Amino acid sequence: MNGRLLEKEGFAGLFLRLRAEGIADKALLTALEQTPRTLFVSAAYADAAYQDRLMPIDCGGFAESADLVARLLSALMIEPGHRVLDIGTGSGFLAAVAVRLAERVVTIDRYKTLVQLARQRFAHLGLGSVIARQADGMKGMNGEGSFDRIIATCAFDGMPRQFIDQLATGGVMLAPILTESGTANMARLTKIGSRFEREDLFKVPYRPFSPGLALAL
Numbered sequence: 001m002n003g004r005l006l007e008k009e010g011f012a013g014l015f016l017r018l019r020a021e022g023i024a025d026k027a028l029l030t031a032l033e034q035t036p037r038t039l040f041v042s043a044a045y046a047d048a049a050y051q052d053r054l055m056p057i058d059c060g061g062f063a064e065s066a067d068l069v070a071r072l073l074s075a076l077m078i079e080p081g082h083r084v085l086d087i088g089t090g091s092g093f094l095a096a097v098a099v100r101l102a103e104r105v106v107t108i109d110r111y112k113t114l115v116q117l118a119r120q121r122f123a124h125l126g127l128g129s130v131i132a133r134q135a136d137g138m139k140g141m142n143g144e145g146s147f148d149r150i151i152a153t154c155a156f157d158g159m160p161r162q163f164i165d166q167l168a169t170g171g172v173m174l175a176p177i178l179t180e181s182g183t184a185n186m187a188r189l190t191k192i193g194s195r196f197e198r199e200d201l202f203k204v205p206y207r208p209f210s211p212g213l214a215l216a217l
Helices: 003-021 026-033 043-048 066-076 093-098 112-125 161-166
Strands: 083-087 104-109 130-134 147-152 167-178 184-192 195-204
Touching (some): 003 026, 003 043, 026 093, 066 093, 066 147, 066 167, 093 130, 104 112, 161 167, 167 195
Parallel strands (some): 083 104, 147 167
């Protein structure tokens, strides 16, 4: 199957699954359709790019499914003009979709290899409003001002209160938080004054944070 047909049929299946879940936001669906999923997985997994499953990527990581990316971005409620911080670049797919909804996206990862690959993909798609940098996700992105939305795709041991100052008033952060059983629940944290109001959403497959920068990869 050629690439264009693979993308078309893959997105059609994704569209039907998302509609069945009640995700029908036109801007989000358009952003997903405009972002070729096969560009963000290895050639060996191109035929499975739109399946609702994890995909291995470089540096021993994985890419979440397009279905999960859609659920996350729907819950994040990005609006035009928003500045978004994406913690855990991975394949870059989430940031590439998010930037079509926002004014600007800064995406960070501890692995230099993943950041470089993501930059190549963003350049290929002409996405000039997404910036990829190697940084310690536990610290966020100081020096960039406040963000309207923050999303993390690595799990915290507890409430990530260190991000309060990086979030605009009324802003929203999606953060996986580990449970006692070792699984992670995605929490939607809304900044109210100097505190977070928490709403637990659904289980996610994310691993615990590894602090610092990766030195070898």
